[in-house]
Amino acid sequence: MNWKEIFPQFEPGLIEVIEKEAVQRRFNAGDIIMRTGQYIKSTALVLEGQIKIYRENQDGGEFLMYYLGPGQACAVSMICAIQSKTSEIMAKAEEDTEVLMIPVQLMDDLMNKYKSWYQFVIQTYRSRFDELLSVVDNIAFRNMDERLEFYLKRHVDTTGKKSIELSHQQIADDLNSSREVISRLLKKMEQRNLVKLHRNMIELI
Amino acid sequence: MNWKEIFPQFEPGLIEVIEKEAVQRRFNAGDIIMRTGQYIKSTALVLEGQIKIYRENQDGGEFLMYYLGPGQACAVSMICAIQSKTSEIMAKAEEDTEVLMIPVQLMDDLMNKYKSWYQFVIQTYRSRFDELLSVVDNIAFRNMDERLEFYLKRHVDTTGKKSIELSHQQIADDLNSSREVISRLLKKMEQRNLVKLHRNMIELI
């Protein structure tokens, strides 16, 4: 896999260093990449697949923060790496996923030497911060029906597919709700002709 | 006001530059420092007073994100400044507030030249990110009674005073709830001997 095409903004010198120092690694769908309380030894750049960043509640519920796709990186791991602190969130491979692991020790050096890395890191901070803000907006100001619609749209946007292959239970977990509520709301959406429901699959119209 | 004592970690060279380039500015209690959609021309370091960072909903409700006190800086303004994007949040002086405004153009330069500035920025990102995470935790997983307790405790922590001089309405706004609900919950807390209620003032026990 030619990762340079996924990060075209990186300058030549930076690419060289990464080529020499970073480790490419594969995770299978379902693998936990980072867990709450764990120390971070490297930052992950996503090359392929999808990573789910979520917060676990006491009962094991997985409250979705956002997804990371190819060309993106985990802001939390960057911050934690630089400060060698533990993370407060969980990261899981949603699909089979290919990542580039950048060792912590390199971070400071890359920041100083390579403008394109610096820009990338800042850009990552900003977009994750914005994403968190929109999560807050949704749970603070919106009811479950609106949150569900937002969730479905976002899922379609991030995966690129127009159908959503999830059970109602999985969606309920992501939204910290219950299956019955999601089922009912989806039925209502179907009556409004917004979706078409199938087993393990939802079609957005 | 000698701001160097508030940022003792800054190195001499950095202090010199700030001394030459930054502008000290005063806001009165209630002044809006930054509003949604506004372009950011500088980053604010808080010297004295308190700034409330919040998100406004459609009806003008002010949902509290966090407070900034002396020695802290607004992560959002840093990110926005560097990328010259508009902000998604509001900032308001809660008390009379003294800030140091660092012009955007300096940011890149400071990041490259001064390790202590770089550390400060990273530290700021991390702590604001964490704070946002705990906001998400609260609204996603906790009921209003727990959120209220958390809110009161945090208020006492950040202000340093053991009494909270706010009306029930203001608290309700911060939590995106309604006055009646907050009044009732406070009454219950009083019955449990956790607080003592007065007009425009709540005493934490």
Add this chain to the structure above:
DNA sequence: GTAATGCTGTGATTTCTGTCACATTGTGAG
């Protein structure tokens, strides 16, 4: 003083959501 206004307390009602219970349907293993 009186009036006006703002803050707080409280009941009644409604809406949203979570929970329990159970029926139905689709799918895959044997």
Add this chain to the structure above:
DNA sequence: CTCACAATGTGACAGAAATCACAGCATTAC
């Protein structure tokens, strides 16, 4: 085909919180 199981549909009920209505007090303006 039949059984087992997972996914989905649905009614009944419970609890949290929002909303409405209004009363009692404290404070300020006059």
